[in-house]
Amino acid sequence: MTDETEDSPERGERIAKFLARAGIASRRDAEKLIAEGVVKLNGKKVDGPATFVQPGDRISVSGKTVAMPERTRLFRHHKPDGVVTTHKDPQGRPTVFERLPPALGRVISIGRLDLTSEGLLLLTNDGALARKLELPSNGWLRRYRVRVFGHVDERAFAALARGVTIEGVAYGPIECGLDSRQGGIAWLTVSLKEGKNREIRRVMQHLGLQVTRLIRTAYGPFQLGTLPKGAVEEVHPKVMREQLGIGEAPAKRRRREEVEAEAVAAAAPPPEPAAPVSKRPPRPGNIPRARNAEPKRPPRAATRRRTPPRA
Numbered sequence: 482m483t484d485e486t487e488d489s490p491e492r493g494e495r496i497a498k499f500l501a502r503a504g505i506a507s508r509r510d511a512e513k514l515i516a517e518g519v520v521k522l523n524g525k526k527v528d529g530p531a532t533f534v535q536p537g538d539r540i541s542v543s544g545k546t547v548a549m550p551e552r553t554r555l556f557r558h559h560k561p562d563g564v565v566t567t568h569k570d571p572q573g574r575p576t577v578f579e580r581l582p583p584a585l586g587r588v589i590s591i592g593r594l595d596l597t598s599e600g601l602l603l604l605t606n607d608g609a610l611a612r613k614l615e616l617p618s619n620g621w622l623r624r625y626r627v628r629v630f631g632h633v634d635e636r637a638f639a640a641l642a643r644g645v646t647i648e649g650v651a652y653g654p655i656e657c658g659l660d661s662r663q664g665g666i667a668w669l670t671v672s673l674k675e676g677k678n679r680e681i682r683r684v685m686q687h688l689g690l691q692v693t694r695l696i697r698t699a700y701g702p703f704q705l706g707t708l709p710k711g712a713v714e715e716v717h718p719k720v721m722r723e724q725l726g727i728g729e730a731p732a733k734r735r736r737r738e739e740v741e742a743e744a745v746a747a748a749a750p751p752p753e754p755a756a757p758v759s760k761r762p763p764r765p766g767n768i769p770r771a772r773n774a775e776p777k778r779p780p781r782a783a784t785r786r787r788t789p790p791r792a
Contacts, residue, residue: 621701
């Protein structure tokens with residue numbers, strides 16, 4: 482049975498998902514906008530998230546018309562230090578988005594990098610995709626090059642693989658390796674899956690190290706590579722299909738998932754054969770016999786000795 486809130490060609494697309502794809506907000510924030518009564522469909526206020534958008538419908542948020550979503554696009558951006566990852570900063574600091582080329586249109590970031598951090602920042606025009614790629618459940622590693630000042634204890638780095646709790650905040654497993662060291666300055670490679678707010682800086686401070694530079698070099702399968710600082714480059718649709726399954730026809734995507742499942746099943750080790758079941762009946766009295774014991778022989782029948790006849 483089909484869920485009444487499930488998208489379908491006949492019913493259309495849920496309005497929260499539509500707003501997320503349009504880059505207005507994440508699905509969760511779109512539902513908040515709906516609850517606040519600022520979302521309208523064809524001039525009428527939307528009462529709940531279980532509302533569907535059909536082709537040709539007119540949607541507005543706070544009186545501003547929402548354009549129909551474009552195809553999903555993904556960009557790699559080399560964020561420089563000294564800019565904040567927000568659309569509008571109350572302190573008036575320069576932001577990532579005001580420095581982007583106008584031709585990109587409205588995009589949002591996948592995750593954040595703080596003011597003094599730099600490196601790979603993924604951007605997209607699809608809020609639903611941004612939310613999906615931010616979830617730790619993806620299992621994607623975020624890799625960083627970190628310059629620290631202080632005494633480096635590699636045994637303490639090894640302990641981070643089990644996770645660490647700092648001031649009541651539990652951080653998941655962290656892979657940390659020493660790349661080079663010169664005096665009190667060292668370069669590290671740090672990999673993690675959660676990426677909580679200022680996680681690397683707080684963990685390093687917990688170990689008595691001061692972070693003086695932090696560069697994100699990879700986010701899942703996407704790499705910073707040689708992308709110049711401040712540059713933006715779109716991820717090719719073919720790569721998005723291969724890495725994210727975006728742009729595939731439903732039938733093709735189902736077939737690809739079936740092939741992947743078959744490959745996983747084929748790579749699994751074969752089950753161990755079951756031990757043969759002995760058909761020999763159990764011994765009377767359940768008395769085990771020693772392996773080297775000779776089988777019992779049946780008793781010999783008594784024979785009468787024949788005496789020769791007398792002469």
